[in-house]
Amino acid sequence: MDRTGIQQDSAQVEAVKDLAEVLGQKGIFTQESDRERYASDQSGLSGAMPLAVLRPASTEEVSRVLAICSRHRIGVVPQGGRTGLSGGACSPQGTVVLSTERMSGIIEIDHEAMTLTAWAGTPLEAVQEAARAAGLDYPVDIGARGTATIGGTIATNAGGIRVLQHGMTRPNVLGLEAVLADGSVVSRLGKTVKDNSGFDLKQLFIGSEGTLGVVTRAVLQLRRQVRHSALALFALPDHAAALACLAAGRQRFGSRIRAFEGMWPDYWDFVCHETSLATAPITGRHGFYLLVEVEAGASQPEEELEAFFAELFEQDLVEDGVLAKSLTEAQALWSVREAVGEVDEDFGPHINFDIGVSPSALGHFCDAADAVLATLPEAAGALKVGHLGDGNVHLLVAHDGSAAAEERIEAAIYGLLRNWQGTVTAEHGVGRIKARWLGHSRTPEELALMRGLKGQMDPLGILNPSALFLESED
Ligand SMILES: Cc1cc2nc3c(=O)[nH]c(=O)nc-3n(C[C@H](O)[C@H](O)[C@H](O)COP(=O)(O)OP(=O)(O)OC[C@H]3O[C@@H](n4cnc5c(N)ncnc54)[C@H](O)[C@@H]3O)c2cc1C
Known part of the structure; x- marks a missing residue:
């Protein structure tokens, strides 16, 4: 019996024994003190104590452990950095966690193809740093970059602050390897940019939140590095003005807009005035705040942003603005936007x-x-x-x-x-938090098709049970 008071049944005990045989001592945590921290992610949802934490170190080990879990019908919760905000990495009662933490590292950077191949457990920031060291860039960027993994960002199709310029995770993945519930490995780690040879299967795994397979490796599309950009914060009368600024910005800068982030006055007042989570870079009360980042074009981006501000000011679309003149000032402007990650305690x-x-x-x-x-x-x-x-x-x-x-x-x-x-x-x-509301944005026909695919790829329903779909509907 573990501390949750739940008696493990004999099939579970047997399964953990088989898993330990495959993974060896380093590859499995069975002590309660070790298992405890793998129960939940950053969503605030409490997970149950996992039966065991599996820490495979290769695709082959993932394949072998999934085959065992299938045989014993044990639910498996794939986990990366556990920074998820929807409870997708929280373990339900009677399941094991499969952590990718030992499958971490950059496998290859191909300068000509502008690709980076990495293990799923590699932290996003490590990928970004490796790309930058090679003079390139991996554009998917989120506040949790230090802990979130490539596998997690793929499984959630992470977005973040660069979506406007480079899209979410989907268009930035060229190749993928995943292990299905029965242990079979679906591997397509090529660097083909154009490929019309049937269904693009990797897209099934991107955004599937660990319900269709465990992602083990990925080929990521790198982009040219942006060496110079400028950042400004604008204060506006209202949201309508912000939309007009977006249209004007698209006309002027095209795809050079790197970020266009909005803050409503309720948020601004909370982080800058009601708490000390951020320091207000602009005084006075305004109806909306915009953080605009633009990549350098033919002329200096700072001058371009100043000219943009003057044009908007002329049209009464902006009321005030501040341009970052150094990296430190840019970080100070970003810190107002990123303070959302720190509001939990005060709010x-x-x-x-x-x-x-x-x-x-x-x-x-x-x-x-x-x-x-x-x-x-x-x-x-x-x-x-x-x-x-x-x-x-x-x-x-x-x-x-x-x-x-x-x-x-x-x-x-x-x-x-x-x-x-x-x-x-x-x-x-x-994840688990929004599963019951999924029908508010997907039609019954779409949901039926999704469930059909899940049933085909994971007929026993062992992969991330109760995530994405309500359990009663599996
Ligand atoms: C401060 C902060 C800021 C954030 N900002 C953003 C943001 O701007 N944009 C955004 O999109 N998200 C954001 N997030 C949410 C979170 O960081 C992302 O969802 C991230 O992609 C999760 O990665 P992870 O490795 O932590 O995955 P986990 O939390 O471990 O898992 C997330 C989901 O992916 C599945 N999974 C994980 N690894 C694998 C794998 N190898 N194979 C199959 N399934 C797997 C899990 O089962 C779970 O369903 C933020 C979170 C925090 C805490």
Whole structure:
């Protein structure tokens, strides 16, 4: 019996014995003190104590352990850095965790093809640094870069701050290797840019949150390194002005816009004034704040951003602005946006919505959400910050911590979303937290097709059970 009071049944004991034989001492944690920290991710959801933590060191070991888990019908939760925000890496009762932490490292950088091949457990930041050392860049970038892994970012199709210029993870993966539930290995680690030989199977695994296979290796498409860019923070009258700035920015800079991040006044006031999470780089009260980063073109990007600001000011689209003149100043501007990762303690219990709608509808959706929240006594304040150019808002709604309040607020916001043809998750993934709301953004036909694919690829349902789909619907 472990500390959770759950008696492991004889099949589970037998399975762990078989797994230990394949993985050896270094490859498996069976002590409670070791297993405990693998139960949950950063979502706030509590996982159950895993039966064991599997730490395979190769694709072959992943294959062998999945075959054993299939034979014993033991659920397997794939885990990377456990930075997920949707509970996808939390272990349900009676499952084992498969951590990729020992499958870490860069395998190859191909300068001509501009690719980097890495093991799934490699931290995103290590990949970014290796690409930069080679004079190139891997453009997927998120706040959790130091801990999130390549496998995790692939499994969640991570977005982040560079989506406007280079897309989410999907277009940045050229090749993939994954192990299916029965242990068979599907490997396509080529560097082919153009490939029309049937279904693009790697796309099935990207964004599948560990429910269709365990990603073991990937070939990533690197980009040319941006050596010079400029960053400015604009204060605007409202969200409509921000949209007009986005259209004007696209006309002027085209694909040289690297970031276009929006902060609503509720968020700004909270991180800059109500707490000391960030220092306000602009004084006065404004209706919206934009962080705009532009890559250098023919002339100096700082001068271009200044000219852009002057043009917008002339049209009453911006009220104030500050241009970063050094790396330190740029970091200070980014720190206001990135403070969202630190609000947890000061903001108290809250729901972290990750809503996506058409970029042109985002402002109206947020106004409608504020109006709905104002009618709910359970909602104790909201903060809005997000990727304006991608139509993605992180809406944080505070409440008293009760399940009833959470239920009411979620039902109201996701109910509203139904009318906007949006998504319940633009980038964090469905995981376990949003599985029950998936029907608010996917049709019954889409869900049936997804379940059909899951049934085909993992007929026993051992891969990440209860993630993405509600268990009763598996
Ligand atoms: C401070 C902070 C900032 C963040 N910012 C962003 C952001 O801007 N954009 C964004 O998209 N996300 C963001 N996230 C969420 C999170 O970092 C991403 O979802 C990340 O991709 C998860 O990577 P991970 O290695 O930690 O995966 P985990 O949390 O370990 O797992 C996430 C999911 O992927 C599955 N998985 C993990 N590895 C594998 C594998 N090898 N094969 C198959 N399935 C696997 C798991 O089962 C789980 O369902 C942020 C999180 C934090 C804490």
